[in-house]
Amino acid sequence: MRSDDPSLKRLKPPKLTLFEQTYLPQILGGLVVTGRHIVNAAVGTGSLTMEYPEVQHQPSANYRGVHRLNKDEQGRVKCVACMLCATACPVHCIDIVGATAPESWTDREKYCQSFVIDELRCIYCGMCEEACPVDAIELTSFYDLTGLSREEMIFDKTKLLSVYDLTKKAEPMKSGIVAPDTDRTNELYTTPTTGPVIERQKLV
Amino acid sequence: MATIIIDGQNYELPEGAKFNAIQAARHFGIEIPYYCWHPALSVVANCRMCEIEVGTQDATGEIKMLPRLTPGCQTPVRDGTVLVTDSSKVLEHRKNIMELLLINHPLDCPVCDQAGECGLQDYSYSHGRAEHRFVEERNVKPKKDVSDLIVLNTDRCIMCTRCVRFTREITGTAELQIMRRGDHGEIAIFPDQPLDNPLAGNVVDLCPVGALLDKDFLHNQRVWFLSKHDTVCTGCSTGCNISSEENAGKVWRHKPRHNPYVNDYWICDEGRYGYKAANAPDLLAGNFILDAGDHHGVATDRFFKRLNEDLTHRILDKQAVLAIFSPFLSVEEAYAAATWVKHLTNRSTLAMGPVPVVGQDQTFAPDKMTGRSGDTSFLMPRPFTISAEKVPNKAGVSLVLNQLQGSEPLNFDDALKQAESTPIVIVFGGSPNSDWITVDQAALLRKAERVILFDSTINALADTADYVAAIASFAEKAGSYVNRDHRLQHFEAALPTREGVWTLLDILAILSGNGRAPIQSRSILAEAAAKIPALSKAKDGAVPEFGVNLTGKDAPIPDAGFKDDWTLANLAQI
Numbered sequence: 001m002r003s004d005d006p007s008l009k010r011l012k013p014p015k016l017t018l019f020e021q022t023y024l025p026q027i028l029g030g031l032v033v034t035g036r037h038i039v040n041a042a043v044g045t046g047s048l049t050m051e052y053p054e055v056q057h058q059p060s061a062n063y064r065g066v067h068r069l070n071k072d073e074q075g076r077v078k079c080v081a082c083m084l085c086a087t088a089c090p091v092h093c094i095d096i097v098g099a100t101a102p103e104s105w106t107d108r109e110k111y112c113q114s115f116v117i118d119e120l121r122c123i124y125c126g127m128c129e130e131a132c133p134v135d136a137i138e139l140t141s142f143y144d145l146t147g148l149s150r151e152e153m154i155f156d157k158t159k160l161l162s163v164y165d166l167t168k169k170a171e172p173m174k175s176g177i178v179a180p181d182t183d184r185t186n187e188l189y190t191t192p193t194t195g196p197v198i199e200r201q202k203l204v
Numbered sequence: 205m206a207t208i209i210i211d212g213q214n215y216e217l218p219e220g221a222k223f224n225a226i227q228a229a230r231h232f233g234i235e236i237p238y239y240c241w242h243p244a245l246s247v248v249a250n251c252r253m254c255e256i257e258v259g260t261q262d263a264t265g266e267i268k269m270l271p272r273l274t275p276g277c278q279t280p281v282r283d284g285t286v287l288v289t290d291s292s293k294v295l296e297h298r299k300n301i302m303e304l305l306l307i308n309h310p311l312d313c314p315v316c317d318q319a320g321e322c323g324l325q326d327y328s329y330s331h332g333r334a335e336h337r338f339v340e341e342r343n344v345k346p347k348k349d350v351s352d353l354i355v356l357n358t359d360r361c362i363m364c365t366r367c368v369r370f371t372r373e374i375t376g377t378a379e380l381q382i383m384r385r386g387d388h389g390e391i392a393i394f395p396d397q398p399l400d401n402p403l404a405g406n407v408v409d410l411c412p413v414g415a416l417l418d419k420d421f422l423h424n425q426r427v428w429f430l431s432k433h434d435t436v437c438t439g440c441s442t443g444c445n446i447s448s449e450e451n452a453g454k455v456w457r458h459k460p461r462h463n464p465y466v467n468d469y470w471i472c473d474e475g476r477y478g479y480k481a482a483n484a485p486d487l488l489a490g491n492f493i494l495d496a497g498d499h500h501g502v503a504t505d506r507f508f509k510r511l512n513e514d515l516t517h518r519i520l521d522k523q524a525v526l527a528i529f530s531p532f533l534s535v536e537e538a539y540a541a542a543t544w545v546k547h548l549t550n551r552s553t554l555a556m557g558p559v560p561v562v563g564q565d566q567t568f569a570p571d572k573m574t575g576r577s578g579d580t581s582f583l584m585p586r587p588f589t590i591s592a593e594k595v596p597n598k599a600g601v602s603l604v605l606n607q608l609q610g611s612e613p614l615n616f617d618d619a620l621k622q623a624e625s626t627p628i629v630i631v632f633g634g635s636p637n638s639d640w641i642t643v644d645q646a647a648l649l650r651k652a653e654r655v656i657l658f659d660s661t662i663n664a665l666a667d668t669a670d671y672v673a674a675i676a677s678f679a680e681k682a683g684s685y686v687n688r689d690h691r692l693q694h695f696e697a698a699l700p701t702r703e704g705v706w707t708l709l710d711i712l713a714i715l716s717g718n719g720r721a722p723i724q725s726r727s728i729l730a731e732a733a734a735k736i737p738a739l740s741k742a743k744d745g746a747v748p749e750f751g752v753n754l755t756g757k758d759a760p761i762p763d764a765g766f767k768d769d770w771t772l773a774n775l776a777q778i
Contacts, residue, residue, distance in 0.1 A: 082314030
């Protein structure tokens with residue numbers, strides 16, 4: 001949009017009174033907030049830090065962490081290789097190779113032969129999740145992702161599907177084919193996995 | 205001078221133009237949407253998308269409009285024609301037509317290969333309505349194989365019948381037809397009579413929706429990832445204008461571009477699938493020197509230094525040079541290479557490389573009436589020829605060699621005979637096929653003391669030559685070719701050169717010490733045009749969009765340049 005576009009609505013900032021122009025009320029208001037945090041922290045009820053890793057952080061429900069590739073009722077990957085996630089991705093961290101689906105898959109004609117996400121390049125914006133027409137890619141609440149090499153952090157299809165197996169109970173698919181399970185910690189931290197998947201033990 | 209009125213404004217029609225309302229409106233920059241109409245096919249007016257309000261203005265200035273909407277494709281424009289393309293009646297009609305066309309259309313754009321260049325998507329966005337009122341069960345039709353190369357998804361088809369008309373009117377083979385009627389109508393082939401004519405692939409381009417798709421490209425790429433490069437087909441001496449579409453360092457497909465003087469809207473299947481040679485895994489990947497019976501890879505700078513020392517030493521001994529030029533070289537490459545050879549020594553002979561001829565020329569000459577059933581009054585049928593001469597630039601290379609040598613270049617067979625008595629043989633290759641030279645022919649050339657080869661494939665001669673330099677393949681270079689009708693056409697590079705490989709123009713600039721790489725092909729063409737009278741029409745290296753006729757003057761084509769919306773390669777330029 002051009003700056004001289006006639007459809008632009010121009011707003012004027014409100015005029016400050018003489019008292020407000022001294023900025024004293026704003027400074028005092030800020031100090032009150034700081035004071036409240038000091039008191040809360042000192043008394044111990046409103047602590048803002050936690051004893052990580054002994055105490056695990058529980059991210060909010062819409063937290064955007066490591067991706068997963070969802071499976072359908074028959075255990076097939078839901079992805080139909082439309083590459084809309086790769087198109088929407090602002091950092092081009094998704095690489096998909098599409099292929100014609102096997103004859104026996106009557107409900108679709110295309111699937112992803114390979115699906116690779118570079119988790120280090122990803123900025124976790126969630127655009128892929130939004131672009132997906134079949135709810136195949138979703139961001140989980142995995143946040144403390146670590147690895148010993150860059151190669152290890154490039155997740156292939158097997159790895160992304162295993163993230164789904166790890167998290168399917170704790171975080172049901174948005175289209176909802178798995179019964180929700182509120183006991184999140186068990187699922188997340190003790191499910192045994194096979195192959196080159198994320199292995200995490202409960203840290204106590 | 206004929207004056208027409210479109211949306212209340214007067215326009216002057218160009219002299220000799222025989223336009224229908226769609227062409228006339230497009231000529232003045234006004235869009236009338238259409239699906240079934242195609243500038244090279246007969247008019248059937250069955251999609252109803254182009255319906256507009258039509259009227260006439262008589263001598264007194266009074267305008268009389270027809271009471272109902274009229275298909276634009278069927279409306280000839282003449283002096284006094286009045287077209288209204290933006291009234292609320294027309295706009296509402298377009299919305300209704302879009303809704304009707306989409307009644308049975310599946311919502312599978314994410315897995316459809318046409319998505320991104322689909323007529324239904326584009327017009328839904330610009331002329332359609334967001335909601336769908338049809339609540340009955342959809343009519344789902346089957347998916348069929350119409351040939352080994354083409355798949356037909358009848359559920360996506362809108363029955364525009366462009367493909368049917370193409371096989372009846374252009375190729376005359378009539379493999380496709382409509383089976384059943386009304387809501388049950390679908391495109392079909394006769395059992396065991398597949399759509400396998402040499403131009404069959406064009407039905408995929410013609411199809412405005414995702415019904416006819418190319419199995420070779422199916423599910424490989426999304427079209428919006430592809431970068432399009434305007435280039436010229438190297439499959440034969442017709443020199444069809446094509447768009448080479450590339451992504452991630454690979455060419456994925458060839459699509460035709462419109463050129464009324466050469467290929468109209470079509471290309472043959474041979475050219476369409478010729479892109480595969482650009483991705484061949486065994487292209488020559490570096491420079492090699494034969495040492496003690498074995499080829500050793502040498503860094504580019506050392507290679508050219510040694511080659512130059514060797515050549516200078518031998519030239520000072522007044523040894524003769526036989527230079528062989530492949531007809532796959534561009535005009536620029538042939539000019540730069542021949543100039544370099546002539547500068548090396550005046551005891552040089554220039555020869556033409558092998559020119560493969562396969563079978564006979566195959567011409568499809570559509571005529572105004574044969575095979576056509578609809579309205580044909582706007583048609584200007586143009587023939588399409590698949591040339592038997594399977595090289596792109598025999599005419600261009602021979603005119604350059606002719607000029608620089610002052611006589612006809614030697615043909616390849618004579619050159620093979622002469623190789624024995626010539627100490628130095630330099631071969632400028634460039635064919636995408638590694639079998640352009642046989643082992644026996646290579647052995648004949650090998651009788652020379654020194655064999656120097658510039659080529660892009662690993663072939664029989666590369667196995668034995670003393671110096672083997674890798675050059676850019678046909679998809680990696682830019683330049684111009686002269687086709688069999690003496691039309692000079694410019695082509696772009698579709699891919700960057702392979703790692704560690706230079707274009708022949710750059711290599712020659714280094715070897716001759718003239719100019720520094722990277723060399724622009726245009727500056728070489730400008731130089732050649734100044735020196736070679738036959739190329740004088742390409743002054744300053746400028747080549748117009750449809751190429752330039754080197755030997756004569758082009759007959760004007762009034763409807764030239766009408767870029768059909770759904771002949772895809774043109775879309776990028778709109």
